[in-house]
Amino acid sequence: MTETAWLRWIILLPAAGVLFHVFVGRRATAAVKIVGPGLVGAAFAVAVAAALRLRALPAGGLLRDHLYTWIVAGPFRAEAALRLDALSAVMALVVTGVGFLIHVYSVGYMAGDRGFARYFAYLNLFMTAMLILVLADNLPLLFVGWEGVGLCSYLLIGFWYEKTENAAAGKKAFLVNRIGDAGFLLGVFLLAWTLGRHGFWTLDFATIERHRDVLAAATVGGWSVPLLVGLLLFVGATGKSAQLPLYVWLPDAMAGPTPVSALIHAATMVTAGVYMIARLHAVYELAPAALTVVAAVGAATALFAAVIATAQTDIKRVLAYSTVSQLGYMFLGLGVGATGAAVFHLVTHAFFKALLFLGAGSVIHGLGGEQDMRRMGGLRAHMSVTFWTMTVAALALAGVPPLSGFFSKDEILSSAFTGPHAVPALGVVGLVAAALTAYYTGRLVCLTFLGPSRVSPEAAHHLHESPPVMTVPLAVLAVGALAGGLLPVPAIVGQAGEAEAPLALMALAALLAAAGLALAYQLYVVRPDLPATIAVRLGGFYRLVRDKFRVDELYDALVVRPLFAAADVGARGIDPKLIDGVVNGAGVLVATTSGLWRRVQTGNVQHYALSFLIGALLLLGYYVGR
Amino acid sequence: MPGTAPLTWYLGLSATLFAIGAVGVLVRRNVIVIFMAIELMLNAVNLTFVALARSLGSMDGQVIVFFVMSVAAAEAAVGLAIIIAMFRNRETTNADELVTLRW
Amino acid sequence: MSVPLFLLLAVLLVAAALTVVAHPSPVYSACALVVTLFLLSVFFVGLDAQLVAVLQVIVYAGAIVVLFLFVIMLLNLTQTEQRPTPGAPLVAVAVGGGVAVVTLVASALRRVTTPSAPGLPAGFGETAALARRLFTAYLLPFELTSILLLVAIVGAVGLAKRRL
Numbered sequence: 001m002t003e004t005a006w007l008r009w010i011i012l013l014p015a016a017g018v019l020f021h022v023f024v025g026r027r028a029t030a031a032v033k034i035v036g037p038g039l040v041g042a043a044f045a046v047a048v049a050a051a052l053r054l055r056a057l058p059a060g061g062l063l064r065d066h067l068y069t070w071i072v073a074g075p076f077r078a079e080a081a082l083r084l085d086a087l088s089a090v091m092a093l094v095v096t097g098v099g100f101l102i103h104v105y106s107v108g109y110m111a112g113d114r115g116f117a118r119y120f121a122y123l124n125l126f127m128t129a130m131l132i133l134v135l136a137d138n139l140p141l142l143f144v145g146w147e148g149v150g151l152c153s154y155l156l157i158g159f160w161y162e163k164t165e166n167a168a169a170g171k172k173a174f175l176v177n178r179i180g181d182a183g184f185l186l187g188v189f190l191l192a193w194t195l196g197r198h199g200f201w202t203l204d205f206a207t208i209e210r211h212r213d214v215l216a217a218a219t220v221g222g223w224s225v226p227l228l229v230g231l232l233l234f235v236g237a238t239g240k241s242a243q244l245p246l247y248v249w250l251p252d253a254m255a256g257p258t259p260v261s262a263l264i265h266a267a268t269m270v271t272a273g274v275y276m277i278a279r280l281h282a283v284y285e286l287a288p289a290a291l292t293v294v295a296a297v298g299a300a301t302a303l304f305a306a307v308i309a310t311a312q313t314d315i316k317r318v319l320a321y322s323t324v325s326q327l328g329y330m331f332l333g334l335g336v337g338a339t340g341a342a343v344f345h346l347v348t349h350a351f352f353k354a355l356l357f358l359g360a361g362s363v364i365h366g367l368g369g370e371q372d373m374r375r376m377g378g379l380r381a382h383m384s385v386t387f388w389t390m391t392v393a394a395l396a397l398a399g400v401p402p403l404s405g406f407f408s409k410d411e412i413l414s415s416a417f418t419g420p421h422a423v424p425a426l427g428v429v430g431l432v433a434a435a436l437t438a439y440y441t442g443r444l445v446c447l448t449f450l451g452p453s454r455v456s457p458e459a460a461h462h463l464h465e466s467p468p469v470m471t472v473p474l475a476v477l478a479v480g481a482l483a484g485g486l487l488p489v490p491a492i493v494g495q496a497g498e499a500e501a502p503l504a505l506m507a508l509a510a511l512l513a514a515a516g517l518a519l520a521y522q523l524y525v526v527r528p529d530l531p532a533t534i535a536v537r538l539g540g541f542y543r544l545v546r547d548k549f550r551v552d553e554l555y556d557a558l559v560v561r562p563l564f565a566a567a568d569v570g571a572r573g574i575d576p577k578l579i580d581g582v583v584n585g586a587g588v589l590v591a592t593t594s595g596l597w598r599r600v601q602t603g604n605v606q607h608y609a610l611s612f613l614i615g616a617l618l619l620l621g622y623y624v625g626r
Numbered sequence: 627m628p629g630t631a632p633l634t635w636y637l638g639l640s641a642t643l644f645a646i647g648a649v650g651v652l653v654r655r656n657v658i659v660i661f662m663a664i665e666l667m668l669n670a671v672n673l674t675f676v677a678l679a680r681s682l683g684s685m686d687g688q689v690i691v692f693f694v695m696s697v698a699a700a701e702a703a704v705g706l707a708i709i710i711a712m713f714r715n716r717e718t719t720n721a722d723e724l725v726t727l728r729w
Numbered sequence: 730m731s732v733p734l735f736l737l738l739a740v741l742l743v744a745a746a747l748t749v750v751a752h753p754s755p756v757y758s759a760c761a762l763v764v765t766l767f768l769l770s771v772f773f774v775g776l777d778a779q780l781v782a783v784l785q786v787i788v789y790a791g792a793i794v795v796l797f798l799f800v801i802m803l804l805n806l807t808q809t810e811q812r813p814t815p816g817a818p819l820v821a822v823a824v825g826g827g828v829a830v831v832t833l834v835a836s837a838l839r840r841v842t843t844p845s846a847p848g849l850p851a852g853f854g855e856t857a858a859l860a861r862r863l864f865t866a867y868l869l870p871f872e873l874t875s876i877l878l879l880v881a882i883v884g885a886v887g888l889a890k891r892r893l
Contacts, residue, residue, distance in 0.1 A: 656755055673772060
């Protein structure tokens with residue numbers, strides 16, 4: 001382990017950006033255009049330098065930057081310290097690199113918006129929090145970043161807060177994440193308590209890994225501690241990374257600006273759950289049951305979300321459900337023991353999903369705000385850069401070789417069949433989802449860019465390719481999507497024993513991808529009348545899928561309404577009647593009794609004299625009777 | 627002396643006078659008469675003191691009576707002055723009508 | 730005082746007291762009050778309190794009641810009360826209270842053991858004896874009483890004047 005003072009700059013540079021944008025930004029829009037992306041670019045440069053330095057160290061080495069002692073509570077200690085090992089280096093590079101490109105893109109996308117400086121302030125704040133999360137040396141600090149990105153997600157989803165739906169979407173994201181965070185915290189507490197019982201009062205990752213044996217043997221209430229910790233932390237991951245059952249906030253999060261969707265809800269924040277489990281794989285290795293749960297939930301989510309995506313008409317919604325589905329793949333990978341493959345997919349997904357979102361943003365921008373794919377079509381001719389870059393991303397997402405998505409997805413699937421914790425049934429689920437992925441991706445491209453134009457006249461009038469400040473990042477990301485398969489991520493991050501994909505599986509995956517794309521082309525370009533007929537034939541099932549299986553409505557009925565009803569009882573029943581009743585009643589009581597008692601004051605002296613007499617009699621009687 | 631009235635008789639007589647005076651204070655409406663009843667009560671107390679002074683053989687009881695009398699005189703003077711003042715304002719000496727300190 | 734004399738005077742005394750309290754006309758009440766005070770004075774003589782008896786006549790009967798009559802005549806309050814007694818409840822309570830007082834005292838007295846009368850010192854009840862006590866042990870109250878009388882004079886004049 002090598003001590004260094006560099007890592008802090010990766011975080012401090014965006015943090016300085018926050019201060020700049022908050023205090024100076026509003027008056028200096030031109031400066032914001034440079035400072036916003038510039039600071040993130042600088043952070044990226046520092047990250048690259050740090051990564052190179054890390055590479056120069058012998059295997060297993062890591063860089064550590066200790067800032068100060070943060071928490072001292074009795075025997076418990078938590079340091080404000082950062083670490084850079086292979087995993088966090090990969091994450092930091094992805095976050096700063098993709099983040100930089102998206103900052104540049106935002107300069108074009110958000111140009112002229114009233115909240116321009118506020119946007120970059122939030123975005124820089126997000127970068128700061130996310131980098132804290134991935135560079136943290138211990139769980140409490142990771143949680144600081146965890147909460148920070150949640151906050152920024154809320155702020156950015158509801159960025160155009162004048163519209164109530166946007167604010168509501170922000171609230172939904174925050175609240176659903178909160179549920180996940182509760183589970184996360186319980187897991188952290190259990191871990192701290194278990195380690196504390198054996199005298200290790202700290203939660204930094206090195207200590208956790210070193211004392212695995214202690215955790216392995218620990219039980220509480222008959223349950224194995226690693227199992228409980230693993231499951232509880234995973235609850236947090238389902239919230240943050242939008243898995244079943246806490247994924248419902250992500251589609252609504254599309255209310256935010258599209259670059260936000262690209263950065264936060266595709267490339268970085270939603271991957272926090274994946275990172276967290278990868279980081280704590282030492283704990284998860286001790287509880288194979290927890291890993292199976294992770295894999296099962298991941299696979300189920302992948303399939304579920306892919307099905308919903310096939311019937312959505314809003315271009316951003318398709319991508320949102322696609323993200324949920326792809327995150328499911330990553331958790332599937334983690335659950336079958338292929339940590340390296342999962343992180344590899346995280347990286348490639350960051351490239352092509354961010355690209356898809358930014359491309360969608362370009363389309364929306366070019367059409368003057370249109371997001372419904374039924375009113376697009378034939379845009380290939382007018383927005384060629386956007387078209388070509390998005391097509392590259394789509395092919396990568398579909399898993400067409402030799403693009404990046406193919407390799408990463410394939411590694412996960414092969415581990416599902418033959419890995420250290422293989423669950424072949426889930427592998428089959430993954431293949432089905434892969435086929436659906438190819439289909440809906442092809443559908444998206446066909447509806448948007450190919451075929452006859454269904455664009456409305458006002459939008460057509462507006463139609464133009466986006467400016468270079470937006471198209472250049474698209475191109476850069478496209479290179480990543482194309483060539484990302486070459487990155488030796490699994491080798492860097494993965495553990496020993498991860499399977500190499502057998503050729504048969506690779507062929508099958510490629511075939512499924514091609515089939516899905518071909519089907520989409522057939523249905524949406526060659527015979528565009530067919531989808532409507534099929535929808536009618538499928539009737540109720542189609543409507544169910546289109547309405548996203550009515551999960552939101554289910555949650556509304558099961559959770560939201562009872563809570564509101566209970567709150568209603570409190571607010572309209574208990575509060576005015578009981579509590580106000582008691583308080584007002586006290587006043588009324590005083591008033592009534594005084595109203596009765598004051599009648600004693602008749603003003604008639606003889607009545608007073610009578611009272612004297614009675615009092616004297618009582619006194620006399622007492623003494624006589626004694 | 628044969629058949630001297632015992633002390634308790636004097637005290638009982640005094641209590642009776644006191645009770646009569648108390649009833650008079652409470653029942654009569656003419657403020658002058660109320661005042662007279664108060665004087666009656668004071669005299670009952672005087673009787674008690676004198677009887678006990680003789681019984682205990684101490685002059686202190688009679689000294690107290692001396693003071694009671696002088697204070698009663700002062701009180702009567704001031705009280706009657708108040709009655710005069712009230713009568714001048716309200717033309718009435720009916721206790722039932724002097725109730726401005728009512729609730 | 731001998732028993733028969735005591736009983737006679739006691740009956741007269743109570744009768745006079747009742748007249749003070751019960752008679753409708755204030756003037757009659759005042760006269761009855763004078764009678765009461767005189768009778769009390771006789772009692773005082775019988776109880777070896779000669780100076781006090783004289784003072785009773787001079788101060789109480791001679792000054793205070795005269796003052797009462799002055800005021801009655803001055804303000805012409807000779808009218809009898811319309812209804813000599815107010816509401817029945819008040820009368821009942823008051824009378825009841827009075828009876829209660831007497832009963833209580835009587836029951837208390839029943840248990841009192843009369844102290845064996847020590848022999849009375851010579852000159853008991855005479856001016857010299859009273860003066861001796863007054864100007865030695867009770868000097869302070871005496872002086873305060875004089876101030877009290879001054880205050881009473883000033884107060885009475887101030888209250889009764891038409892214009893200060």
